Amino acid sequence: MRKSTFSRTELSRAFGIDVATLGTGSAGTGFSFGKVAPGVTSEPHRHDEIEAFVVLSGAGKVRTDLGEISIKAGDVVLFDPFEAHVLHNDGDEDLNFVDVFWRDGKAALDAAAQVAAPGRPIFVFSAPPTPNGDLHLGHLSGPYLGADVYTRFLRMNGAEAYHLTGSDDYQSYVVTRADADQSTPAKVARHYAHEVRTTLGLLDCEIHSFLHTMGDAAYGEFQVACFRSLLRSTAVDVSESPALFDAVTGDYLYEPDVSGLCPDCGASAGGNICEDCGAPNLCHDLGAVRSRHSAEAPLVGFVRRPELDLERCYVNIDRHLRASGAPVRILDLFARLRQRADLSVPLTHPSNWGLPAEGLRGQVIWAWPEMAFGFLYNIQALGRMLGRDWMRRCPATTGRLSISSVSTIPSTTLYSTPLFMPRCSPTGRRGSGIT
The missing domain is CATH 3.40.50.620 (HUPs)
Incomplete structure (x- = not known):
């Protein structure tokens, strides 16, 4: 037996609505709680899992590729793999529901075979x-x-x-x-x-x-x-902005010329990007910063550059x-x-x-x-x-x-395809030969 507890005041945003994860079942079934405020519409999405909405309270509408239906407390709505769906609350109170989703490989393959190839490259x-x-x-x-x-x-x-x-x-x-x-x-x-x-x-x-x-x-x-x-x-x-320079050679330092601690996650990072968390850095904001050109601590100066x-x-x-x-x-x-x-x-x-x-x-x-x-x-x-x-x-x-x-x-790292929108995607590090 496993018990999950959530607080309605500690929900996070997902697909444009408030959601709390309730855990995963032993058979790969996932559970979450969702709340849609009055007048709010979830973001349209589709995925390879089968999904069911169990409406606990409130009322609203569900739109899919096939049309729109009204829903209320006690209704259960089942979505096939890759079936796009949107949840809208057109009532005066919160629409609360439990989301149950699971993977069925054969059902996903059968559904994918029915998806027409996009008419664009x-x-x-x-x-x-x-x-x-x-x-x-x-x-x-x-x-x-x-x-x-x-x-x-x-x-x-x-x-x-x-x-x-x-x-x-x-x-x-x-x-x-x-x-x-x-x-x-x-x-x-x-x-x-x-x-x-x-x-x-x-x-x-x-x-x-x-x-x-x-x-x-x-x-x-x-x-x-x-x-x-x-x-x-x-x-x-x-505009002029802070930049890092070698204290001995005076060389401008960026990317492989400088290293230190990422200002975002604290891991060891090179100049301008952290390989661990993916966050950018400005070189002069690295902790324990070091130059590749000399043993002296780098100096902060200013350079006129375009910045985003x-x-x-x-x-x-x-x-x-x-x-x-x-x-x-x-x-x-x-x-x-x-x-x-x-x-x-x-x-x-x-x-x-x-x-x-x-x-x-x-x-x-x-x-x-x-x-x-x-x-x-x-x-x-x-x-x-x-x-x-x-x-x-x-x-x-x-x-x-x-x-x-x-x-x-x-x-x-992004996967963007008209066939489906996955819940998650693999990530890794950028290939750059020998660095």
């Missing part, structure tokens, strides 16, 4: 590996094999799906490897991009478009145009997270970021390696926003190869595009 991205080393077993068993299997599954079920990736040539970690090899970043990037592509081929991992960013003449022009558009965003300011104010983006971020079916870990990450007031993330860094940031002498576009725009460019490049008119500025020519990403950094 689906692009599955695996994290572009940093070409500073060949792929190791963790990379292969994570994002690349996962994306390959997922893409093949979609195509076998009639969807027009493509697996896209490439080499993240302008990552700062390429410079670190070049220094160690007494080589140049360009030579290192070319060499390991070829190694990575060969290894994926040996794995029989089907890549429909592998983008060599350094080897595509139009890629730089595309990035400049995207960066120019980004600077016009109301969420971006160009996350506070101005949370409305759009929330909308995206709801639509993408992001895993709980990602939702938790953004909840924690909201608690860090005035968090603005630099979009450029002073460096000799990278795509030049227009109007900012000696600075390059940070590899992370570059990667985001690179996804769009890769779709456009694949379209050219296939004779399709997929253009970044003209989404209406193909209808709404579905993009799924399989990454290995906790802060960017």
Whole structure:
């Protein structure tokens, strides 16, 4: 016997309503309590489990793919796998219910077979590996094999799906490897991009478009145009802000040049990102911070850079997270970021390696926003190869595009597919060769 107790005053938000988890049964059955306030509508969602709502009190309506029905205390509503549903309280008191859900593999497969293939292409991205080393077993068993299997599954079920990736040539970690090899970043990037592509081929991992960013003449022009558009965003300011410098050499420190303790979770972290929790950092806010260039404690100075104010983006971020079916870990990450007031993330860094940031002498576009725009460019490049008119500025020519990403950094792992919205998704670390 097991007993669960919950408090109606300690509910958490899920799918736009208040929910409390009541535990999981021995046969894989899950239970939760839900409360929908008057006038509130839950967010539409679908999943692979069978689910039942047992209405305890109140009244309202349930909408599904098949229509709308009224519900009241004593009613039990059963949902098949992948059946989209929305719960609305149109009464004057709280609508309280118990949610029971369980998995039935055969029922889910039968339901999935009835789902029509989307009338738009689906692009599955695996994290572009940093070409500073060949792929190791963790990379292969994570994002690349996962994306390959997922893409093949979609195509076998009639969807027009493509697996896209490439080499993240302008990552700062390429410079670190070049220094160690007494080589140049360009030579290192070319060499390991070829190694990575060969290894994926040996794995029989089907890549429909592998983008060599350094080897595509139009890629730089595309990035400049995207960066120019980004600077016009109301969420971006160009201003002087704190930055970290080596006390002996005076070098600007970011990413592999600096390490310390994550300001969010306290774990050991590199510059600008924590591999443990996925939270960004600003380098100067790391605890027990250390420079790669000398033993002296780094110094805080100021640099004029464009920065993205996350506070101005949370409305759009929330909308995206709801639509993408992001895993709980990602939702938790953004909840924690909201608690860090005035968090603005630099979009450029002073460096000799990278795509030049227009109007900012000696600075390059940070590899992370570059990667985001690179996804769009890769779709456009694949379209050219296939004779399709997929253009970044003209989404209406193909209808709404579905993009799924399989990454290995906790802060960017998303699975977004028109077929279903999973309750959770696997996460891992970002592949970056040898760092």
